[in-house]
Amino acid sequence: MKFIQSISAAVLLSTVSLASANPIKIGFMLPYSGTFGQNGQTVENGFMLYVKEQGGKLAGQELQFFKVDDESNPSKGPDNANRLIKRDQVDILIGTVHSGVAMALAKAANDTDTTLIIPTAGADALTGPLCSKNVFRTSFSNWQPGYAMGVVAAEEGYKNVVTITWNYAAGKESVNGFKESFEKAGGKIIKDLTLPFPTVEFQPLLTEIASIKPDAVYTFFAGGGAVKFTQDYAATGLKDSIPLLGAGFLTEGTLEAQGESAQGLLNTLHYADGLNTPRDNAFRASYKENFPDWSLDVYAVQGYDAAQMLDAGLKAVNGDVSKKDAMREAMRNAKIDSPRGEFTLSKAGNPVQDMYLRKVEGDENKVVKVAVEKLADPARGCKL
Amino acid sequence: MDPAIFLIQCLNAVQYGLLLFLVASGLTLIFGIMGIINLAHGAFYMVGAYMAFALQPLVAQYLGGGFVVTVLVCVLLATLLGYFLEWAFYSYLYHREHLQQVLMTYGLILVFEELRSIIVGNDVHGVPVPGWLASSIKLGDVMTYPVYRLFISAMCIVVGLLMFWVLTRTRLGMMIRAGASNREMINSLGIDINRLFRIVFAIGVALAALAGAIAAPVSSVYPGMGNAVIIICFVVVVIGGIGSIKGAFLAAMLVGFVDTFGQVFFPAAAGVMVYLLMAAILLFKPEGLFKH
Numbered sequence: 001m002k003f004i005q006s007i008s009a010a011v012l013l014s015t016v017s018l019a020s021a022n023p024i025k026i027g028f029m030l031p032y033s034g035t036f037g038q039n040g041q042t043v044e045n046g047f048m049l050y051v052k053e054q055g056g057k058l059a060g061q062e063l064q065f066f067k068v069d070d071e072s073n074p075s076k077g078p079d080n081a082n083r084l085i086k087r088d089q090v091d092i093l094i095g096t097v098h099s100g101v102a103m104a105l106a107k108a109a110n111d112t113d114t115t116l117i118i119p120t121a122g123a124d125a126l127t128g129p130l131c132s133k134n135v136f137r138t139s140f141s142n143w144q145p146g147y148a149m150g151v152v153a154a155e156e157g158y159k160n161v162v163t164i165t166w167n168y169a170a171g172k173e174s175v176n177g178f179k180e181s182f183e184k185a186g187g188k189i190i191k192d193l194t195l196p197f198p199t200v201e202f203q204p205l206l207t208e209i210a211s212i213k214p215d216a217v218y219t220f221f222a223g224g225g226a227v228k229f230t231q232d233y234a235a236t237g238l239k240d241s242i243p244l245l246g247a248g249f250l251t252e253g254t255l256e257a258q259g260e261s262a263q264g265l266l267n268t269l270h271y272a273d274g275l276n277t278p279r280d281n282a283f284r285a286s287y288k289e290n291f292p293d294w295s296l297d298v299y300a301v302q303g304y305d306a307a308q309m310l311d312a313g314l315k316a317v318n319g320d321v322s323k324k325d326a327m328r329e330a331m332r333n334a335k336i337d338s339p340r341g342e343f344t345l346s347k348a349g350n351p352v353q354d355m356y357l358r359k360v361e362g363d364e365n366k367v368v369k370v371a372v373e374k375l376a377d378p379a380r381g382c383k384l
Numbered sequence: 385m386d387p388a389i390f391l392i393q394c395l396n397a398v399q400y401g402l403l404l405f406l407v408a409s410g411l412t413l414i415f416g417i418m419g420i421i422n423l424a425h426g427a428f429y430m431v432g433a434y435m436a437f438a439l440q441p442l443v444a445q446y447l448g449g450g451f452v453v454t455v456l457v458c459v460l461l462a463t464l465l466g467y468f469l470e471w472a473f474y475s476y477l478y479h480r481e482h483l484q485q486v487l488m489t490y491g492l493i494l495v496f497e498e499l500r501s502i503i504v505g506n507d508v509h510g511v512p513v514p515g516w517l518a519s520s521i522k523l524g525d526v527m528t529y530p531v532y533r534l535f536i537s538a539m540c541i542v543v544g545l546l547m548f549w550v551l552t553r554t555r556l557g558m559m560i561r562a563g564a565s566n567r568e569m570i571n572s573l574g575i576d577i578n579r580l581f582r583i584v585f586a587i588g589v590a591l592a593a594l595a596g597a598i599a600a601p602v603s604s605v606y607p608g609m610g611n612a613v614i615i616i617c618f619v620v621v622v623i624g625g626i627g628s629i630k631g632a633f634l635a636a637m638l639v640g641f642v643d644t645f646g647q648v649f650f651p652a653a654a655g656v657m658v659y660l661l662m663a664a665i666l667l668f669k670p671e672g673l674f675k676h
Contacts, residue, residue, distance in 0.1 A: 019455065035607050037506045167655070195647055196655030198612060200603065203396040204644040210527035211389040224508045224606030231604065237520060237528030255606055257510035 023062040024314070024321055027084035027097030031107055032069040035223060036097040038253075039299045040069075043119045045096065045291045046303025050311070053181040053286065068089055070101050077104025081101040085112050085193070091321040092117070094306055097299075099123035099170060106130050115328060117309060119302040124173045127350035129381035132292060134324070136331055136349045138305040138338075140270050141297075141377040142170050142220075146177025148268040148355035148371040153178070153245055154185030161187060164205060167194040174220035174247045183217075188304040190214060200228045206236045222249040227257045234261035246356065248365065249374035251299050255363045265360045271298040271340040272356040272367035283339035298340075300373055305338045312336070348379035385648075388524050393644055399533055399642025402540035403599060407613055408620040408632045409547060410484055410591030416627015417564040418581055420477055421485045424492035427615030428589045431465070431496060432458055432596025433605045434504055437511045448613075450462050451514035451601075458597040459590050466589030470582045506607050511600040536598055543594065548629060564627065618659065625672030634673055 028047075044067075051058060068080045077100070084090045085108060092115040093109055096102050102121035109116035110132045118126060118135065122142040126135065153161060161182065164181040165171030171194070171362035179189050191212060193205045209217060217238075221229045226249065233239050239261070248269025251262050283304065287296050294300075309331050316330030317323040332345050343353040357371040385393075410635025411425045435458040443454045473492070477485050513532045520528035551557035562570045563577050571577045594612075603609065620639055639658055646657030667672065 033501070035506065037501070116567060140626070167652075194651055194654075199655075201400055201647075203641065204393060204402065204647045207389060207392050207396060207527065210392075210524060210647055211386070213526060224604060224609065227508045227604045228602075231602070235520065235528075235532075235602070237522075241526045252507050257508045259510050259512075266618040296516070376555065 017283060023064040023088040024058070024092065024319070025064050025066065025088060026092045026094060026310075027066045027068070027088060027090030027102075029068045029070050029080055029084055030307035031097050031101075032067070034072050036072045036137075037293075039097045039120065042294060042297060042299040043094075043097070043303035043306075045287070045294055046300035046305075047119070047307045049188065049290055049300075050285055050304050052290065054311065058311045059319035060293075061314065061319035068283070068350055070096050070098070070105075072096075072098035072101060074098065074100035075106060077101040078108055081105045081108035082242060083184075085109070085114055091115070093308060094119060094303075096121060099126075101127055106135055108130070109134060113324070115313075115324065115331075117306045119306040122173075123169060124377070125381075127346070127348040127382065128379055131348040131382035131384050132329055133378060133384065136309060136345065138336070138351060139302045140353070141350050142173035142247075143177035143180075143377055144176040144216075144270065144355060144375055145249075145268045146220070147177075147181045148177075148357070148375060149185075149245050149247065149266075150178040150187070151183030151185065152266065152357050152371050153182050153216060153218065153342065156189050156216070156243075157185055158243075160190045160214045161216050161218055162191045162209055162214040163189055163191060163218045164193040164195075164209070166197040166199070166225065169199040170222075171197075171220045176280065178218050192300045198225060200225050201211055202232045203236075206232060206238060208243060209242065210236065214242060216245055218245045219250060222246045222252075223254070226250045227254050230258050230265065233262045248298075250341060251279055251358075251360050251365055253295065253299075255360065262360045263362075265370070267358050267360075267365065268355050268371050269298065269358060269365070270351070270353050271301050272354055272358045272362035274366045275339075275341070275356075277339075279337060279341075280339040301339050305336050305340075308336050308338070309334060346376050346379060347384050348377070348382040349384075350377045350379065352376040390648055392523055392527065393648060394641075395529070397641040399537050399639070399640075400644060401546075401637040402537045403595060404616060404620055404639060405581045405633050405636035406501070406540045406543060406595040407592055407626075408617040408636055409544065409629055410588035410595075411617050412621045412624065412629065412632045413584060413591075414588040415621055417560060417584055418474075418478065420474060421482055422474075422588075423486060423489040423614060424496065425588070425592050425617065426610030426612075427493045427496040428462065428466075428592035428610070429596040429613050430500065430605075430610035431533065432462055432593025433511075433600040433603070433609060434500055434596075434668075435461060435593065436597035436600040437509050437605045438504055451517075455594065455597045459594050462561040462593030463586045465593075466586035467582055468479070468501035469589070470585040474585060475578065475582070489545060493610070496610075500607065508604055508606040510604045530602075536602070539598055543591070544629075544633060547591075551629060556583075616658065619658060622671075623662050623665050623672055625674035628672070628674035631672055631674035 005082050019186045031037055068083050070080050093114055095105050097120040099121045114137045118137040120139050124141045124143050127137055163175045165175055246267040248267045250267050312332035312334035313327040317327045336343050341354050347351050352374050354370045355372045355375050357368045358365040359368050414422045440454050443449050517532045517535050520530050523529045563580050620635045624635030642657050642661045647654045
C-alpha cells in the first residue's frame with residue numbers, strides 16, 4: 001500500500017512538474033486603476049497584440065498570464081511584486097508605469113533573480129545605479145528627452161533659458177538632461193524654477209518668467225499638471241512671446257484637453273505621429289483593428305516592444321526559460337524592430353534610440369525630424 | 385522686483401486666496417457649525433468640476449444655455465446631493481467620535497473617485513472658458529491677465545458677501561448660529577434642528593461644487609483633483625478658526641500671499657511655507673485667528 005502511494009505520488013509530482021514547466025508564466029504588474037490606469041491597460045494591449053501576431057505563442061511556447069493592479073502606489077510595491085514572484089512564481093515580470101513602484105519592483109526582481117522588463121517608468125536610476133543583468137527597459141530614461149531638447153534649443157539659437165518643473169525626481173532628471181546638452185552647446189540656464197509636486201498653481205512662477213523674459217522655457221510636466229500648465233502659459237500671453245519647449249509627456253495623451261493652448265508646441269520623445277514608415281503603419285493598422293476603443297500612444301508601443309524583446313530572448317533558448325543567462329544575453333543584444341524605429345539596448349538595459357522632435361498639430365504630435373540619432377543614456381552609476 | 389511685477393504677484397495672491405476661501409468656507413461651515421470633520425469636501429469640489437465638464441453639452445442641448453446655466457445646474461444638483469448625503473450618512477455622525485467621522489468621510493472620497501472613474505473615465509479634460517470671458521487684459525510688456533480669472537475673483541467676493549449677509553442678517557443665519565452654540569436649546573424652542581443642519585450641509589456641498597465648477601475652465605478636470613484641494617482647505621479653516629467665515633477669509637488671503645511669494649522668493653521651501661505659517665499662528669493663537 002505504501003509502495004503504491006509513493007508511486008502515485010511520484011507520478012503526480014512528475015505530471016505537476018511537467019505541467020508547470022510547460023507554459024511560460026508572465027506577470028503583469030501594471031496600474032489598472034487610478035491616474036495611470038489607462039496607461040497600464042494600453043501597455044498590456046500592446047504586449048498582447050504582439051503575442052497575437054505570433055499566433056498566441058512566443059518561441060513556440062504557451063503563455064500563462066498573471067495580473068496585479070499596482071495602483072501606482074509605491075508603498076504597496078514590494079508586496080505586489082512578491083505576489084507575482086512568490087505566489088504565482090512567474091518567470092518574467094512586466095511592469096510598471098510609476099517610477100517609485102518600478103524601483104520597488106526592480107529591487108524585488110533583483111533579490112529573486114527574476115527577469116524584469118520595464119515598459120514605461122522613466123527614472124534614470126532604473127538603468128543607472130539600480131541596473132542589473134536581469135532588468136531591461138523598452139521605454140526611455142527621463143534624461144533622454146531632456147537631452148534631445150537641449151540640442152534642439154541650442155540649434156534654434158536660444159541663449160538664455162528658464163526651466164520649470166515639479167520638485168521631484170522625474171522633473172529634475174529631465175531638466176538635468178536638458179541642461180547637460182544645452183550648456184555644452186554654449187547655452188545658459190538663467191533660472192531653475194520648481195514648485196512642489198503636485199501643485200498646479202503656476203501663476204506666480206509664470207509672472208516670474210514674464211519678468212525674466214528668457215529666450216525660451218523648458219518644462220517637464222505630465223498628465224493633469226501638463227494640461228493646466230500649457231493652458232495657463234497660453235492664457236498669460238507668454239506663449240506668443242516666449243517659446244515653450246517640453247519633454248514629450250507635456251503633450252502625450254492630453255491634447256484633447258489642452259486644445260488650442262498646445263498648438264504648435266515643440267517637444268521631444270522617442271515616438272511620434274506621422275512617422276509613416278511601413279513598420280509603424282502596419283502596427284497602427286493592427287492595433288486599431290484589435291483595440292478599436294483604445295487610444296494608440298507611446299505606451300502601446302512600449303508594451304508591444306516588451307513582447308518583442310521577450311520573444312528575442314526566448315527564441316535564443318528555444319523557449320527554455322530556465323536558461324536565464326543565455327536568454328538575457330540574447331535580450332540585451334537584440335535589435336528590436338519597433339514601430340518607433342529600430343533600437344538596441346545599452347549595456348545597462350536602456351534603449352539606444354532616435355529621439356524625435358515633434359510639433360503639435362491638431363490632435364497629433366507630428367514628427368518634425370530626428371532631434372538626436374541613436375541617443376544612449378549615460379547610465380551613470382551603473383556597474384555592469 | 386520691479387513694482388509692476390510685484391503688483392501682478394499681489395493680484396495672483398488675492399486671486400488664489402479668494403478661490404481657496406470659496407472652497408474653505410463650505411468646509412468651515414460644516415466643521416464649525418455641525419462639528420463634523422468632512423474629508424469628503426474635496427470630493428465635492430471634484431464633483432462640481434466634473435459636472436461642469438460633463439453637463440455642458442447636455443445643458444447646451446436641452447436647456448440651450450451656456451456656462452452660467454451649467455454652473456447653476458451644477459449648484460442645484462450639488463445641493464440635492466448634499467441634502468441626500470446628510471440624510472443618508474452624515475446625520476448619523478453628529479454624536480460619533482472624530483475617528484468614525486474621518487473613516488466614513490474618507491470612504492466617501494474613495495466612492496466618489498471610483499464613480500468618477502466609472503462614469504467619466506480617467507482622462508484629463510479641458511473645460512472651455514465661456515466666450516464672453518475669454519479675452520485678456522495686457523499687463524506689463526509680455527504678460528496678459530485672463531479676464532476669466534478676474535471673473536472667478538468677483539464671483540468669490542459676491543458669494544462671500546452673500547454668505548456673510550445670510551449668517552449675520554437673516555433669520556436662517558440666526559437659527560444656524562444658535563444651533564451651533566446650543567443644539568438642545570434651539571430644539572426645545574421648536575426649531576427643527578435636523579432640518580436646519582441638512583440645509584447647512586447642502587449649502588456647504590453647494591459651495592464646494594460651485595468652486596469646482598467655476599475653477600474648472602482654468603484648472604481642467606483630472607482624477608484626484610479634490611485631494612489636492614482638501615489639505616490646503618483644512619489649513620485655511622484651522623488658521624482662520626473653526627467655523628468662522630471671517631477667519632476663513634483672512635486665512636485664505638494669508639495663505640494666498642504666503643504661497644505666492646514663497647514660490648517666488650524661497651522656491652526650495654515653497655512646499656512648507658504655508659505650514660510654517662500655520663504653525664506660527666497656532667503657537668500664539670491655538671484656536672485660530674477668530675474663535676468661533
